[in-house]
Amino acid sequence: MFFAPNPPHVATTRLTILAARSGRAVWTDVLLLLAFGVGAAALTLFVDLGIRVPGHAILRAVVPIALGIAVVPRRHAGTVAGVGAFGGAVAMGGWPSPVGVGALTSLTLTGPILDLALRRARTGPAVYVGLVLGGLASNGVAFLFRLVPKLLGEVGHRPLAEWWPRAVVSYSLCGAAAGLVSAALWFKLRARATESE
Numbered sequence: 001m002f003f004a005p006n007p008p009h010v011a012t013t014r015l016t017i018l019a020a021r022s023g024r025a026v027w028t029d030v031l032l033l034l035a036f037g038v039g040a041a042a043l044t045l046f047v048d049l050g051i052r053v054p055g056h057a058i059l060r061a062v063v064p065i066a067l068g069i070a071v072v073p074r075r076h077a078g079t080v081a082g083v084g085a086f087g088g089a090v091a092m093g094g095w096p097s098p099v100g101v102g103a104l105t106s107l108t109l110t111g112p113i114l115d116l117a118l119r120r121a122r123t124g125p126a127v128y129v130g131l132v133l134g135g136l137a138s139n140g141v142a143f144l145f146r147l148v149p150k151l152l153g154e155v156g157h158r159p160l161a162e163w164w165p166r167a168v169v170s171y172s173l174c175g176a177a178a179g180l181v182s183a184a185l186w187f188k189l190r191a192r193a194t195e196s197e
Contacts, residue, residue, distance in 0.1 A: 002076055003029070008122045009073030012187045018071045029072045030080055036068030037084020037111065038092075044085075044107050045093050054146075054163070055171030057103055058139040058178045061085070061110045066131060066182035069114060078118075082111025102145030110138040124190050128183040135179025136172060143171040 003026060013019050043060035068081040086108040089097055097104040117134030121127045146167070150160040157163075183189075 003074050003080075006073045006075050006077070009069060009077075009118070009127070009187075012121075012124045012127050013070040013073055014186055014188055015067075015070045019073050029074060029077075033068045033072050033077055033080040034084035034087070036064050036071070037081035037086075038088030040064040040081070040085045040107060040110070041088030041092060044099055044103060045089060053170045053174065054167040055139050055142065055174040057099075058106065058110075058135060058142065058171075058174050059181070061107045062114070062131070062135045062138065062175075062178035063182050063185070065111050065114060066179075066186050068111075069118070070186035076115055078111030078113070078115040080111070082108050085111065100145075102142045105145055106138050106142035109141055110134075113138045113141070124188050127187045128180070128189060131183040131187070132176050132179035135175040135177070135182070137175070139171045139175030139178070143167060 010016075010019060040061050043064060044057060047060060049056060049059065065078055065081045065085065069077045086104070089099065089104055089107060093099065099107070114131065114134040117137065118127060118130040121130040147160075147164065150163060
């Protein structure tokens with residue numbers, strides 16, 4: 001079932017007190033996830049972390065969406081949060097988005113990418129690995145959306161030859177760091193998931 005409870009995430013979340021209970025209405029969980037997505041969009045649009053490293057913006061997307069997955073441990077929770085992130089970014093920032101196509105695409109796809117990366121995670125360590133890989137993949141998408149225009153001749157702030165060697169490393173490190181920070185904040189490393197699926 002698309003939005004069924006996800007027992008491994010129920011078992012590994014640090015936020016068990018807030019996590020989905022069987023008695024909580026599905027629509028409440030959907031609204032919560034949409035709110036986490038809108039929160040990720042607001043952070044992306046309005047919060048400057050003061051980090052001047054290419055690819056650091058992923059922190060503002062992965063951390064709140066992973067929080068949503070921890071609070072609402074259901075299958076495809078990240079996808080629902082991604083819908084909220086896209087809607088929130090367009091509602092608050094207009095179209096075209098002031099954050100740019102790359103950041104908007106990465107923000108929107110972070111939730112579905114995290115769902116895919118966590119699909120087979122059954123233990124705390126697997127959730128950590130999934131979130132790190134999800135952060136890497138999401139920032140990889142953002143990197144590609146920045147790279148393609150430069151390959152087509154757009155110079156921007158830095159020429160391609162000067163930008164890409166540094167960016168490929170920093171995008172990778174920032175993506176992995178975003179996933180690791182999210183995992184450490186919201187999920188238990190040593191928890192074992194239940195056997196029942």
